[in-house]
Amino acid sequence: MSILIKNIKELLQVRETHIPIVKGKEMNILPTIKNAYLLIDHDTIVEYGSMEDIQGLDADEIIDATGKIVLPTWCDSHTHIVYAGNREQEFVDRINGLSYEDIANRGGGILNSAEKLQNTSEEDLYLQSSIRLKDVIKLGTGAIEIKSGYGLTIEAELKMLRVIKKLKRDFPIKVRATLLAAHAIPKEYKGNKSAFVDLVIDKMIPEVANEQLATYIDVFCEKGYFDLEDTERILIAGKKHGLVPKIHVNQFNAFGGVPLGVEYQALSVDHLEELNSQDIEALKNSNTIPVALPSCSYFLSIPYTPARQIIDSGLPLALATDYNPGSTPSGNMNFVVSTACIKMKMTPEEAINAATINGAYAMGIGNMYGSITKGKKANLIITKKVPSYAYLPYSFGENNIDQVIINGLVY
Ligand SMILES: N=CN[C@@H](CCC(=O)O)C(=O)O
Ligand SMILES: [Zn+2]
Incomplete structure (x- = not known):
């Protein structure tokens, strides 16, 4: 099965050869071809170029993209x-004056x-999660990282990871799994955090690694959750079992989590709403x-990650949703890209690079995803008719997506 997309107003993120990451000033460069075509064979991008050079090309299916923009699907790495x-009652409680911390402190x-998840069957959990996954694919996400961390017991963490494995099996998009057993201290371990960290290290990590249920190891390194020592112990144990931080x-x-992550060769350090100069220095040359x-x-009405400071220091930056029931009940990468431009002063070029090539890097899949490159997976967004690509982040809240192609099939 082949598809030829013709008359593309502008084809975005065209990289003749695969580049793994874009950093600093390069983030402001988004290579494009105006009036372009793109040829898909089965699940792969095999050819693209200017419409002037299209002669001789044919395919099983032709899509006319007159007035439309084509770009790689979003890589949502977190x-x-x-x-x-859901947790909409906590949302209301926050409107009425409680903080995220207040809510956590009262259980x-x-x-x-975690309580809700422990009391939900694996089948129901799969059903609830698959509805969300379908929805985000329609919003243009073509690769996604999914964390455990709402289980907090061995059984429930394994249940979450098995659901992720089934989603990976049943859906065409790329899925990467992360073990985030150290997400919060369970009630039963209140005042005895080190025993819970021992459980994560001695039981959960070996079991998950043994069953090959995760690629990455994550820790919520934060005051009131897991400190630097806990984080270091968990990263060491994870690495010993082949899990990448x-x-x-x-x-x-900000209390040293970023330099610690760098020291243990973390693939990514995520959130960074608070960031100091030592963090920036640690990230350089890593x-x-x-x-x-x-x-x-x-x-949550908390500060935005200082994207300008990060990019202007020559560093790369990726953008992701953090889709979760507490701090981000949305998996809309289009909104993320818009918000990055509106609130973090990223240019459309920087934001699109951050949500495609750099997103792919942040989930270790850059060789096959994140750009329009021959040989990469045909995971594409075809927009509705739009005046320019800057219109995409500009028109925040508007759905500009006409079609999503995943592995060469219109989704
Ligand atoms: N901060 C830690 N974990 C999630 C939120 C978890 C929750 O509130 O359920 C996050 O990344 O924002
Ligand atoms: Zn998160």
Whole structure:
């Protein structure tokens, strides 16, 4: 099966050869071809170019993209989409004056989601999560990282990871799984955090690695959750079992989590709403990518990750949703890209690079996803008729997507 997309107003993120990451000033460059075509064979991009050079090309199916923009699907490198129920009451409580911290301190927050998940069957959890996954694909996400972390017992963490495995089996998009057992201290371990960290290290990590249920190891490194020592112990144990660090740091406090992540070769350090100059220095000359989650800042009314400071220091930046029931009940990468431009002063070029090539890097799939490159997966967004690509972040809240192609099939 082949598809030829013709008369594309502008084809975005065209990279003749694969580049793994874009950093600093390069982030402001988005290579495009105006009046372009693109040929898909089965699930692969095999050819593209200017309409002037299209002669001789034919395909089983022709899509006329007159007036429309084509770009690679979003790579959402940070989500928690496997969860049970919702937390809209906490949302109302925050409107009425409680903070995220207040809610967590009285047993809500992550512990609330953990209780719900523990009491939900694997089948129901799969059903609830698959609805969300379908929805985000329609919004243009073609690759997604999904974390555990609402289980907090061995059984429930394994249940979450098995659901992620089934989603990976049943859906055409790329799915990467992360073990985030150290997401909160369970009620039963209150005052005895080190025993819970021992459980994560001695039981959960070996079991998950043994069953090959995760690629990455994550920790919520934050005051009131897991400190630097806990984080270091968990990263060491994860690495010993072949899990690559990819961690939550600096959401509310900056106290050394970023340099620690870099020291343990984390693939990414995510959140960074609070960031200091030592963090920036640590990230320079490292292979660790910072990841910003602007929908979380929006929803919790906390600071936005200082994208300008990061990019202007020559660093790369990726954008992701953080889709979860507590801090970001949205998996809309289009909103993330818009919000990054509106609130973080990223240019459309920077934001699109951050949500495609750099998103793919932040989930370790850059060789096959994130750009229009021959041989990469045919995962594409075809927009509605739009005046320019800057219109995409500009028209925030509007759905500009006409079609999503995943592995060469119109979704
Ligand atoms: N901060 C830690 N974890 C999630 C939120 C978890 C929750 O509130 O359920 C996050 O990335 O924002
Ligand atoms: Zn998160």
